[in-house]
Structure formats: structure tokens, C-alpha cells
Amino acid sequence: MTPAERAQLALLLEVAGTPKPGNVDRERDFPDLRFEHFLAGAVGAGAGLRAAEDGAAVGEAFEEAVAGMSGQSGGNTQFGALCLLVPLVKADEPAPDAVAEVVESTTVADAEGFYRAFEHVDVYVDDPPEGADEFDVRRGSDAIPAVRDAELTLYDVMELGADEDGIAREWTNEFERTFRAGERIAELEGPLSGRGARVYLELLAREPDTFVAKQHGRRVAESVRVRAQEALQGARNGDLELLRAFADSLVEDGINPGTTADIVAGGLFVALARGETP
Amino acid sequence: MTPAERAQLALLLEVAGTPKPGNVDRERDFPDLRFEHFLAGAVGAGAGLRAAEDGAAVGEAFEEAVAGMSGQSGGNTQFGALCLLVPLVKADEPAPDAVAEVVESTTVADAEGFYRAFEHVDVYVDDPPEGADEFDVRRGSDAIPAVRDAELTLYDVMELGADEDGIAREWTNEFERTFRAGERIAELEGPLSGRGARVYLELLAREPDTFVAKQHGRRVAESVRVRAQEALQGARNGDLELLRAFADSLVEDGINPGTTADIVAGGLFVALARGETP
Numbered sequence: 097m098t099p100a101e102r103a104q105l106a107l108l109l110e111v112a113g114t115p116k117p118g119n120v121d122r123e124r125d126f127p128d129l130r131f132e133h134f135l136a137g138a139v140g141a142g143a144g145l146r147a148a149e150d151g152a153a154v155g156e157a158f159e160e161a162v163a164g165m166s167g168q169s170g171g172n173t174q175f176g177a178l179c180l181l182v183p184l185v186k187a188d189e190p191a192p193d194a195v196a197e198v199v200e201s202t203t204v205a206d207a208e209g210f211y212r213a214f215e216h217v218d219v220y221v222d223d224p225p226e227g228a229d230e231f232d233v234r235r236g237s238d239a240i241p242a243v244r245d246a247e248l249t250l251y252d253v254m255e256l257g258a259d260e261d262g263i264a265r266e267w268t269n270e271f272e273r274t275f276r277a278g279e280r281i282a283e284l285e286g287p288l289s290g291r292g293a294r295v296y297l298e299l300l301a302r303e304p305d306t307f308v309a310k311q312h313g314r315r316v317a318e319s320v321r322v323r324a325q326e327a328l329q330g331a332r333n334g335d336l337e338l339l340r341a342f343a344d345s346l347v348e349d350g351i352n353p354g355t356t357a358d359i360v361a362g363g364l365f366v367a368l369a370r371g372e373t374p
Numbered sequence: 375m376t377p378a379e380r381a382q383l384a385l386l387l388e389v390a391g392t393p394k395p396g397n398v399d400r401e402r403d404f405p406d407l408r409f410e411h412f413l414a415g416a417v418g419a420g421a422g423l424r425a426a427e428d429g430a431a432v433g434e435a436f437e438e439a440v441a442g443m444s445g446q447s448g449g450n451t452q453f454g455a456l457c458l459l460v461p462l463v464k465a466d467e468p469a470p471d472a473v474a475e476v477v478e479s480t481t482v483a484d485a486e487g488f489y490r491a492f493e494h495v496d497v498y499v500d501d502p503p504e505g506a507d508e509f510d511v512r513r514g515s516d517a518i519p520a521v522r523d524a525e526l527t528l529y530d531v532m533e534l535g536a537d538e539d540g541i542a543r544e545w546t547n548e549f550e551r552t553f554r555a556g557e558r559i560a561e562l563e564g565p566l567s568g569r570g571a572r573v574y575l576e577l578l579a580r581e582p583d584t585f586v587a588k589q590h591g592r593r594v595a596e597s598v599r600v601r602a603q604e605a606l607q608g609a610r611n612g613d614l615e616l617l618r619a620f621a622d623s624l625v626e627d628g629i630n631p632g633t634t635a636d637i638v639a640g641g642l643f644v645a646l647a648r649g650e651t652p
Binding site: 097101104105108109112122123125130131132133135136138139140142143167168169170287288289373374 | 375379382383386387390400401403408409410411413414416417418420421445446447448565566567651652
């Protein structure tokens with residue numbers, strides 16, 4: 097399997113893993129965002145992932161992947177996951193320093209591609225940090241002149257968001273949680289999608305999901321973390337009741353720990369790249 | 375979406391459709407053949423499908439797709455579906471005469487690629503027709519000299535099998551059931567994977583599955599057809615009890631109507647090519 101194929105398979109294995117409380121999974125559809133939107137998103141992202149493999153720059157490949165991902169009616173399915181997967185595909189090896197080299201070498205042109213990607217799909221994003229309004233990603237291509245004037249590389253843009261956004265933080269932190277997830281997936285046994293679901297819960301129990309924090313505030317994100325911890329403890333003791341109740345209540349409250357799912361997708365890529373196979 | 379992407383998505387939507395009695399689906403794994411093997415099979419088949427789109431001959435593209443599909447540990451996941459999808463990808467339009475033109479134009483070299491494809495994965499195949507032992511596909515590449523001597527094109531090879539094999543019959547019959555399935559999928563409403571599952575049941579209720587006939591005999595295949603009809607009737611009246619019992623009993627008896635699932639994959643391609651999208 098090529099790196100681009102591994103990335104595509106990682107997207108599919110991620111969404112197939114169940115239960116993944118608060119997210120679409122093999123057993124859970126939402127009314128307007130269904131499992132098959134993620135299947136179509138993964139297929140559509142393929143060309144951009146292959147472009148990354150074939151030497152396209154990060155920003156260009158990312159924009160192409162997001163454009164392809166968006167050819168379904170569910171909206172944003174895998175934007176955050178692709179932010180991690182495109183540099184992982186381009187890295188010389190599935191290792192922190194190799195991917196750090198990729199992201200640290202990004203240019204202003206990569207930043208432009210990233211901003212253009214927001215034109216293809218609605219992505220939920222919080223307000224930018226104080227004083228950074230002109231670089232607000234929600235402005236899409238309109239922000240590009242300011243980005244150019246300030247000579248911001250894509251890495252710089254991610255640094256602006258790293259305090260608030262778990263994906264940006266991976267960029268500035270050698271993909272630490274992504275690689276930890278990958279190692280943990282490789283260590284577990286059984287079907288890969290099931291391992292992904294387990295690591296999702298472990299990650300969620302350890303750190304508040306930044307996507308939940310953006311949409312519902314830090315207190316809600318912390319409470320989700322504590323409940324994930326309880327559900328995980330129950331599951332470890334063979335009691336899945338708490339896990340099921342937790343999953344149902346997140347759906348009822350419209351809480352979607354999307355960043356954690358994105359990191360699992362990155363982790364699945366790492367596990368596949370290190371030799372795990374379905 | 376390109377034709378190759380539609381074919382890949384068709385593979386994914388097919389396996390995601392549930393319930394699909396006797397087959398792996400979104401809600402059913404078998405002990406050694408799991409949902410994620412089909413995900414990996416669909417990803418791996420991508421390069422061969424793109425080769426078909428880019429002008430590679432049917433046999434070459436098919437062999438590449440099967441080789442890629444086999445990069446997982448579940449064994450044969452989508453061999454039959456790819457037999458239908460490769461010509462569909464190459465057809466000028468998603469129409470019976472266009473795909474007939476593709477298959478009728480196949481050459482001896484295409485037949486060689488087809489025989490080589492059997493080297494990549496174990497495919498359950500029945501005895502060849504009387505007097506055709508030397509062309510037994512189970513011989514893989516060893517049969518190629520005989521195929522060359524007899525100047526058999528891939529279409530000729532399919533003609534040899536058309537009496538016993540539902541996929542070969544599609545080749546010699548302008549993909550009749552495939553297009554009928556595609557039209558029916560386009561006509562139904564709701565998520566595409568669910569429509570695929572419904573059409574699977576409709577097809578199964580109408581004609582005995584040739585894969586079941588090969589493995590278990592014609593009487594079993596006919597009895598599966600009758601029970602599919604009863605389950606379908608129940609489902610139409612809102613009663614899913616018979617359908618569930620039918621699905622469970624096929625699994626218990628190790629009966630796998632794989633040919634019907636393959637035709638649904640082809641039908642999903644047709645529906646996507648005619649404008650349906652997830």
C-alpha cells in the first residue's frame with residue numbers, strides 16, 4: 097500500500113470504528129451527516145492525497161483533498177483529519193521528526209492553499225486570537241492578501257491557532273498525540289477499526305476535545321473528558337452500559353468530539369505505515 | 375467524481391448496505407472476513423480502477439485492481455464486483471451498448487490478465503464446463519498457453535462460464551441485471567447504501583444466486599430465492615422479523631449470495647454515474 101492509500105484507508109477505518117461517542121460511526125448516523133458521507137469523503141480525498149505523495153506542496157494537496165472530500169451532501173466530514181494526513185503522507189517516514197520537517201518547511205503558498213480550502217466546505221471555526229482578525233480562516237481566500245503581506249507560512253498560521261485547536265497543536269508539537277495514538281493502536285489487538293474506537297475513548301478521557309471546547313465551552317469539554325474516563329473505566333471492566341449512555345447523551349446534546357476523531361485517523365495512518373494491516 | 379472514484383465508492387456503498395443477508399455488511403462481520411477487509415479491498419482496488427479510466431486494457435486493469443484488493447488478510451472481497459466495474463469504468467457512458475462494446479472488444483491479452491488475477495487471491499470457482507478443463511480459471515497462469523492456442527478473448531472466456539456464473543452472464547448479456555439494479559437504486563429514496571441493500575434483496579428474490587448454486591447446489595439456491603421473496607414481502611409490509619431470521623440462518627448455514635452483492639456494486643456504479651450522490 098502506498099502512503100496515499102494508507103491515508104485513505106485510515107479515514108475509512110476511523111469512521112468504521114464503533115462506538116465512538118458523539119461521532120458518526122459504523123453504527124451511528126446523524127440525520128444530515130451519515131456514514132456514507134464519510135465513505136464518499138474518503139474516496140473524494142484520494143486525488144489530493146495522491147498529489148501529496150507525488151510531490152505536490154502541502155497547501156495545494158490539502159486544498160485538492162478538501163475539494164474532493166466535499167463532493168457529497170453531508171458537509172465537512174474529514175477536514176481536520178486531512179490537515180494531519182497530508183503532512184504524514186509527505187513525510188519521508190512515519191516519525192515525529194520527519195513530519196515536523198514537512199510542516200516546518202511550509203510556505204506562504206501553502207498557507208494560501210489552506211485558506212482556499214475553506215471555500216470548498218463549511219468548517220466550524222472559533223474566533224481567531226485577539227489581534228489576528230485579518231487572518232481569520234473563515235474569511236477564506238479574502239484573507240490571502242493579509243497572509244501574503246505578513247508573509248505567514250502555513251506553519252505560522254497553525255501556530256496562531258495552536259492554543260485553541262488540537263489539530264494546529266499537532267502541527268506545532270511534532271504530531272505528539274497522533275504518534276501516541278498510532279503506537280497505542282499498534283499495541284492493541286483485534287480489528288483495526290475497533291482499536292481506533294478504543295484509542296478514541298482513551299484520548300477523549302485524557303484531554304478535553306478542542307472542537308467541543310470551541311462549540312460548547314471549556315467546561316463542557318472538561319465534563320466530556322471526565323465522562324469519557326468513567327465510560328472507559330467501565331468498558332475496561334467489561335461493563336459497556338456507561339459507554340452506551342455516554343454515547344447517547346452526546347448525540348442528544350449535539351456534542352461532537354471531532355478533533356479527537358481526527359487524531360485517531362492520523363494514528364491509524366501511523367499504525368498502517370508501521371506495518372499493521374486489516 | 376471520476377468513473378474510477380465512482381467505482382471505488384460503489385464498492386464501499388455496497389458493503390455498507392445493511393441488512394444484506396449472507397454477506398458482510400455494516401452490521402455484520404464474519405470471523406475471518408470483516409467489514410474492514412472490504413474497506414481495504416476498495417482502497418487497494420483504486421489503482422487498477424484508475425488504470426482502467428486512463429486507458430489500460432480490461433485484463434491489465436482488472437489484474438491490477440485484484441492485486442491491490444488482495445492487500446488485506448480477509449481473502450477475496452470484491453473479485454466479482456471488479457469483473458463488472460472495470461468494463462463499466464471503461465465504457466463511454468453508463469449504458470448497456472457502451473459496456474457491451476467494451477467487453478466484446480476484449481482480446482486474448484485481456485484473457486491472460488484475467489487468468490493472472492487468479493494468482494493474487496483464492497476465488498471459489500466451480501468445475502469448468504465439460505471439455506473446457508484446459509481453460510479452468512483455477513489453473514491461473516498455467517492455463518494461459520491453452521488460452522493463447524485457442525485464441526480465446528476474455529469475452530470468449532466469459533461465454534464459457536455464462537451458463538453457470540452470474541457475473542459471466544452479465545458480460546454476455548449487456549450487463550442486464552446490473553443496469554436494472556442501477557435503475558432501481560436511482561428510483562428508490564434514502565441513503566444510497568440502504569437502497570443497495572433493498573435492491574440486493576429484490577435481486578435475490580427474483581433469481582437464484584449463482585455463487586450459492588456453485589457452493590451448495592441449485593436446490594439450495596432456489597430455496598434461498600424463495601426465502602428472500604418472503605423476507606422482502608415482509609419488509610414491504612413493515613415486518614423485518616423474517617428478514618432478520620433469514621439473514622441469521624444464511625450465516626449459520628454458511629450461505630453467501632456473493633454474486634448478487636457483486637451485481638449491486640455494479641448497480642451502485644450505474645446509479646452514481648447517472649447522477650445519484652450520497
